[in-house]
Every structure is written in C-alpha cells, then in structure tokens.
Amino acid sequence: MSEDNKTVDKASMDASDIRESVISQELRDSFMQAYAKNTQGELEDQLGDNVMILCENLVKIYKTKETEVLALQGLELKVEKGEFVAIIGSSGSGKSTFLNMIGGLDRPSAGKLYVDGKDLFKLTESQLVDYKKNTVGFVWQNNARNLFPYLTALQNVELPIRFGDNKDVEKRALDLLNLVGMLHKKDSKLNQMSGGEQQRIAIAIALANRPKLLLADEPTGSVDQRTSDALLDVFRKLNTELGITIVIVTHDINLAKKVKRVVMMRDGKTSSERIVKQEYADVSLLKGFAEEETHDEFAILDRAGRVQIPREMLDSIGVKGNRIRMTVEDGKIVIVNGEDESVESEGGETAKEGKLRRKDRRKDKEKEA
Numbered sequence: 001m002s003e004d005n006k007t008v009d010k011a012s013m014d015a016s017d018i019r020e021s022v023i024s025q026e027l028r029d030s031f032m033q034a035y036a037k038n039t040q041g042e043l044e045d046q047l048g049d050n051v052m053i054l055c056e057n058l059v060k061i062y063k064t065k066e067t068e069v070l071a072l073q074g075l076e077l078k079v080e081k082g083e084f085v086a087i088i089g090s091s092g093s094g095k096s097t098f099l100n101m102i103g104g105l106d107r108p109s110a111g112k113l114y115v116d117g118k119d120l121f122k123l124t125e126s127q128l129v130d131y132k133k134n135t136v137g138f139v140w141q142n143n144a145r146n147l148f149p150y151l152t153a154l155q156n157v158e159l160p161i162r163f164g165d166n167k168d169v170e171k172r173a174l175d176l177l178n179l180v181g182m183l184h185k186k187d188s189k190l191n192q193m194s195g196g197e198q199q200r201i202a203i204a205i206a207l208a209n210r211p212k213l214l215l216a217d218e219p220t221g222s223v224d225q226r227t228s229d230a231l232l233d234v235f236r237k238l239n240t241e242l243g244i245t246i247v248i249v250t251h252d253i254n255l256a257k258k259v260k261r262v263v264m265m266r267d268g269k270t271s272s273e274r275i276v277k278q279e280y281a282d283v284s285l286l287k288g289f290a291e292e293e294t295h296d297e298f299a300i301l302d303r304a305g306r307v308q309i310p311r312e313m314l315d316s317i318g319v320k321g322n323r324i325r326m327t328v329e330d331g332k333i334v335i336v337n338g339e340d341e342s343v344e345s346e347g348g349e350t351a352k353e354g355k356l357r358r359k360d361r362r363k364d365k366e367k368e369a
C-alpha cells in the first residue's frame with residue numbers, strides 16, 4: 001500500500017475484509033428462501049426460467065410542457081439470472097432512465113419489459129409496490145435518498161427490515177452489516193462516515209428485503225478509485241456467493257473493465273457489448289490491465305437488423321454523409337464509404353465503374369423497349 005493512499009478513505013483501506021468476511025448460514029438460507037418463494041409465475045414458459053431481465057424495443061418518452069425527450073429509443077437487453085452486468089455510456093444516454101424502468105420507479109412508454117417473470121407493463125400500482133419491496137434493491141450514487149444521517153448504521157439497516165417481514169430484525173441487520181464489511185461501525189452515525197462507508201451501508205439497506213436483483217446507479221460516482229474497487233468487491237461477493245443478479249450503471253471505465261459483461265448505451269439504445277475473456281475469478285486480481293486483452297467486443301443488432309456504427313469507425317473510413325455501401329465478401333459484411341467513388345466493390349470494379357455500368361444497362365433496356 002503506498003503512503004499517499006493511506007489517508008484516502010478508511011472504507012477503502014482493505015478490500016480483503018470484504019472478500020474474507022464470512023456470510024452466515026442463516027443469511028444465506030434466508031436469501032435462498034426468499035428466492036424460492038417468489039417463483040416466476042405465468043410467464044415462465046414464455047421467457048424460459050433463466051431470464052431475469054428481458055427488454056424488447058423499450059421506449060421511454062418524457063413529456064414536459066415544452067418538449068418531449070426520447071430517453072430510451074428501442075432498447076434491447078437480456079440479462080440472465082445470476083449475471084453481473086455493467087452499463088456504461090455518456091451522460092444523457094439514458095442509463096438512469098433504463099435503471100428506473102427496471103426498478104419500477106417509473107413506467108416505460110412502449111415496448112416490452114419483463115423482470116423476474118413479471119410483465120412490468122401489466123403490474124397494478126399495488127403490485128408495483130410489492131415488486132419494489134421484494135424483487136429489486138436499489139443503490140444510488142447519492143445516498144440521501146435512503147439513508148438517515150442522524151441514525152446509526154445499525155438503525156438505518158434495521159428500518160427497512162421492520163417495514164418488510166419484520167423478523168429477526170437486529171440479527172439480520174447485523175448479518176448484513178457484516179456482509180458489507182461494516183460491522184465494526186454499527187453504532188456510528190451515518191453523518192460521521194466517509195462516502196465509501198455510507199455507500200456500503202446503502203448496499204446493506206438495499207439488501208434488507210433480500211432482492212433477487214440489485215440495481216446500482218453510479219454507486220462509485222463520488223468516491224476515490226480504491227474505494228470504488230472495494231465497493232466493486234462487495235457487489236461481486238453478493239453476486240457470486242448469494243446469487244444476486246446485479247446491474248450497475250457507471251461511467252467509471254476502470255470499474256467497467258473489471259466486470260464480466262459490459263453493455264454500452266448510446267442515445268437510448270444498447271450500442272455494443274463486451275464480454276470478458278478470462279475466468280471471472282481472475283478479474284478481481286487484475287488491476288490496470290489493457291482492455292483489449294480482456295474483453296471481446298460485440299455490436300448489438302436489433303430486431304430490424306439495425307446496427308450502430310461508432311462515429312470513430314465511420315470517421316476512419318471518411319464517411320461524412322449518411323450513405324454507406326454494404327457488400328458481402330467471403331462470408332463477411334463489408335462497409336465502405338458510399339461517397340467514395342474510387343472504392344472497389346465486387347468483381348474488382350470501382351463504385352464509379354459500377355455506376356457507369358448500371359447506367360449503360362439502363363440505356364440498353366430503354367433501347368430494347
């Protein structure tokens with residue numbers, strides 16, 4: 001540990017306390033029971049029993065008096081049970097909107113959205129309340145939304161358990177604090193804690209009602225890199241040891257590098273995807289590795305056959321307008337600049353030659369007629 005990092009944040013001092021903290025058998029069992037209880041219901045046959053999130057052509061329009069914002073423009077994503085997915089994308093690309101839809105905090109405008117076998121378009125208000133209480137847990141960048149600053153860590157975690165099934169309140173709260181490596185701070189007030197510590201408490205709170213799906217919106221947005229790593233370890237532990245499906249939104253590229261599946265969003269759509277090549281377990285041990293070595297990159301093809309081509313790629317072949325040429329060559333789809341007349345297409349002829357040939361053919365046809 002380097003000298004200058006020592007003062008950064010106590011919660012980040014040592015992520016090993018997280019990796020080594022033992023999850024009590026009772027806590028494990030209580031999660032498993034909660035999982036067994038909420039079975040998938042009527043959509044199981046349709047979706048397959050391994051799907052946690054399925055969105056098809058998901059659209060969200062925010063209407064205000066003056067404007068309409070198309071925040072999600074036909075988003076497609078499938079997340080299986082037990083997956084750990086990071087969503088990255090620039091500000092305004094619709095990440096929070098998407099997470100809020102999955103979390104049942106807001107309703108989508110069109111498309112399909114299923115979570116844990118429930119059709120989120122069809123839930124009544126009271127079913128939605130139940131969904132938010134029992135199926136999903138939410139962690140925000142800014143904890144003010146679910147933490148009480150003048151209560152202790154323990155009291156904060158106890159609250160949602162009391163509102164939930166109200167069983168073994170203190171015992172479960174202590175177990176959860178232990179799980180996030182904060183047992184030693186159980187009697188500290190929230191306003192006496194660092195950002196990273198508060199964030200761990202927020203995670204414990206999100207777990208109070210044993211969600212199957214944990215959603216986190218920029219959970220490391222306001223902490224330093226080491227704290228961010230430690231928080232990632234917490235999420236990873238929840239994922240591997242308790243089987244909680246995790247979707248985390250971030251613009252922290254370093255963090256995204258350490259997650260197995262990374263989905264990129266652009267203009268309210270999923271634009272591309274990276275899947276880590278190495279074994280999951282190894283990834284936590286790797287720090288500062290080059291991304292090319294660790295992820296395979298995929299572009300997302302939507303139902304209508306549309307693909308989003310990154311601007312950099314288009315720029316590199318000199319595309320300025322909105323025309324490109326596509327051909328199939330040797331089992332590959334080749335895209336070239338549509339305005340570039342000198343580019344060769346099939347049969348070795350240039351685009352210009354092709355144009356002339358087609359013109360000649362048209363003339364011939366006219367003559368024949």
Ligand SMILES: Nc1ncnc2c1ncn2[C@@H]1O[C@H](COP(=O)(O)OP(=O)(O)O)[C@@H](O)[C@H]1O
Binds near residue numbers: 062063096097
């Ligand atoms: N409640 C809202 N009302 C109107 N527009 C919104 C609302 N929430 C988000 N938007 C707009 O939707 C787009 C996507 O926003 P958001 O999901 O917050 O993006 P991100 O989280 O990726 O930064 C942005 O253009 C944003 O201004």
Ligand SMILES: [Mg+2]
Binds near residue numbers: 095096097
């Ligand atoms: Mg956001």
